Amino acid sequence: MVAADLLKETVLSLSSNKVRSSLTVLGIVIGIASVITMVAIGQGAQSSISARIQSIGSNLIIITPGAQRTGGVSAGQGSSQSLKIEDATAIGSEVRSISGVAPEDTHRYQVTAKGNNTNTQITGTVPSYTDVRNVSVDTGTFVTEYQQQTSAKVAVLGPTARDDLFGVGADAIGQMIRIKNIEFQVIGVTLSKGGSGFNNADDAIYVPITTSQHYLSGSTYVTTVSVSAQDSTIIPTVQRDVTDLLLQRHGISDPTAADFSIMNQADIIATASSITGTFTILLASIAGISLLVGGIGIMNMMLTTVTERTREIGLRKAVGIRKAYINMQFLMEAVMLTFLGGALGIILGWVASVLVSNFAGLTTQVSTSSILLAFGVSAAVGILFGFYPARRAANLSPMEALRYE
Amino acid sequence: MIECNNICKTYVNGDVETNAVSGITFRIDKGDFVAIIGPSGSGKSTLMHILGALDTPTSGTYLLDGQDVSKLDDDQLSDLRRNKIGFVFQAFNLLPRTTVLRNVMLPLLYSDTTEKERDQKARKSLEYAGMEEGKFMNLSNQLSGGQMQRVAIARALINDPAIILADEPTGNLDTKTSRIVMETFQELNRRGHTIILITHEPEVALYANRVITVRDGVIEKDVKNVR
Structure with missing residues (x-):
């Protein structure tokens, strides 16, 4: 009641x-x-x-050359030339628990095609780049092993670069573009990763790394080596192994004097x-x-x-x-x-x-x-x-x- | 029925002590109609609060139906008011925006009666107080002053209390309505209800059988009305 x-x-x-x-x-x-x-x-x-951040690749470890020093004056991180393709190959064969290694030689150049032109990032890389950096191909193919060995003049466009050069959504496969006045044939277009403004992952052109070194940069060094670990829990181990290997290869005994720097995705996320x-x-x-x-x-x-x-x-x-x-x-x-x-x-x-x-x-x-x-x-x-x-x-x-x- | 023995009530406000009631002794028999009259500040309201078990005396004893009210705690006082005392206030004090029936049922809330019994009791009580049936479902704020006071009287009657305490029941009413309300009280008295009326108007007190005049906290006069 x-x-x-x-x-x-x-x-x-x-x-x-x-x-x-x-x-x-x-x-x-x-x-x-x-x-x-x-x-x-x-x-x-x-x-x-x-x-x-996850979209740039999973369990990623990024190695960049260290600062170039000229009599105590530092030119800043990444300015020195200390990493070579051989370093990447060595990491791939000697460090355990990694699922992929991709060296890259990245620079910005002016690119023209049929009267259009743009200034974009040209990344010379290897076929494993797609797995390491989470890049998917939308149409056509990515750089192949054969093209890399033969320094083929082929290019894969990011969707933004394609839009800038050929018009939005245009079919660019088989078309020719000119980088530094050298003709490249477009063999593929990548899938959009999203993002805009600075560091737009879609505003890029991929070419074989050997092609980039021979015809574009003219150097035997690489700007970045990306390594993907098999599991997020072993990132620290892989990072330590990679560091030890590179120190040994470059003949440096003091880790603080390393001529490269190494960063993992967890750090970026943090x-x-x-x-x-x-x-x-x-x-x-x-x-x-x-x-x-x-x-x-x-x-x-x-x-x-x-x-x-x-x-x-x-x-x-x-x-x-x-x-x-x-x-x-x-x-x-x-x-x-x-x-x-x-x-x-x-x-x-x-x-x-x-x-x-x-x-x-x-x-x-x-x-x-x-x-x-x-x-x-x-x-x-x-x-x-x-x-x-x-x-x-x-x-x-x-x-x-x-x-x- | 009601026995007051040397009742005193002292209010303390800071360091100042005020004797509102200082030694009142009287008894009221069952079926009586008593008016307690006095100017404001005479202590009649304090006396009424004590008689209505709304307050307890500082000293002295108050027996209602042989029960010593001055010794009861808050909950026991509530139960006593609910079962033995019906209140009719000057300001009617109905719940606003609530139906007439619901207002009359208020004292039955949280008791062991069923909804049906409450409804029957409330209707009976309202008819007894002379309220037209057509207004039972009206909201309390849609009524005239006279009607509101009838609802209040019906509410006071619902538990068939031993005494009905009316505190200036005509204070907010015009002369004609006052007369009707006072005649209602007389009628209730004729049917056997004990009524205590508090007022400051001598002409209202004329409806009662006995008039107790209070002044400065003591009884000044206690006379029977001769008709």
Whole structure:
């Protein structure tokens, strides 16, 4: 009887004051929805950046030449010429647990084709590059072993380079392009990796590494060697083995004097994560402020409501309702409002996140912890400030409560 | 029925002690209609709170139906008010935006009665208080002052209380409605209800059988009305 009465009384009380109830619910909804959406955007950004980094290859270790020093003056990382194709071959044959090695000789040149021209990155490389760096061929073929051995003048275009030279989506296979005034035949176009602006992976042209060395750079050195480990857990081991091998091959005994530098994907991800982490903290603090503001709103609403209803509490006491039941009713009302607001807020936050990813093109990721945090804080505030003043009023003598203005 | 023995009530506000009621002794018999009259500040409201078990005296004893009210705790006082006392207030004190029936049922909330019994009791009580049946489902804020007071009287009657305490029941009503409400109280008294009326208007007190005049916290006069 008591439970049924309590429920009925709560529902009646809330529904007979629709404006008051809906304003309270609205405050809770906005507080919760904004926190969920903010955190979803932050976490979405973080995961999309990690995914982008994964797309450059998996379990990747990148070796670049060290800084060139001329009498103590450093020309910067990668400026020296210390890596050769033979180094890459040695890594491939001597280091265990690797799934691929790809040396590359990358420089920027002006490229022309049928009156169009562009300045793009020309990467001389080997067939295994596709596996090591996650490059897929859309149409045609990639550089073959034979073409590499024979220094064939063939080129594989990135989709952006193809668009720039032949027009968007044009069929470029079999066409001729000129790099440094040497004619190359297009044999394939790679699949888009996405990305834009600086370091666009799609704005590239691949040629056999021997061709690049003989006809373009005229050097026997390479600019980068990419190694992919079989498993992410053995990256450190592979990295150490590669370092030892290269030090030995280059005749260097002191590891700090190495003429190359080596970096793995985990390091890159860690760097990027620290950037997106800052971003998430920023969004979380905005969300925290909205939670605070929302909480204060809920608190205000609850406090005014209960103060307004002190006379009602006095009346209930005067006609003989025990204060425990009055307390329970107000607690129920607060619980019902916060849970209703909480549920609506979670739905709204979710919908808003979906809308943001659909219309603003940002990846969003709704996280359970943000839902729990937002819901927990609003529920705690709502219940505390709904219940506490009601309890105080129920403890007043009925006459005092009835006379309350 | 009601026995008050040397009742005192002292309010302490900071260092200042105020004696609202200082030594009141009287008894009221079952079926009586008593008016307690006095100017504001006379202590009649404090006395009414004590009689209505809304407050306990600082000293002295108050026996209601042989039970010492001054010794009860908050919950016991609530139960006592629910079962033995019906209140009619000057400001009606109905729940706003709530139906007439629901208002009358309020004292039955959380008790062992079924919804059907409550409904029957509330309807009976409303008819008894002279409320037209067509208004039972109206919201309390759509009623006139006289109707609101009838609803309040019906609410006071629902548990068939030993005493009905009316605190300035005509204070917010016009002369004509006041007369009707006072006649309702007389009618209830004729049917056997004990009624205690608190007022500051001598003409309202004329409806009662006995008038106790309170001044400065003590009884000044206690006379029977001669009709």
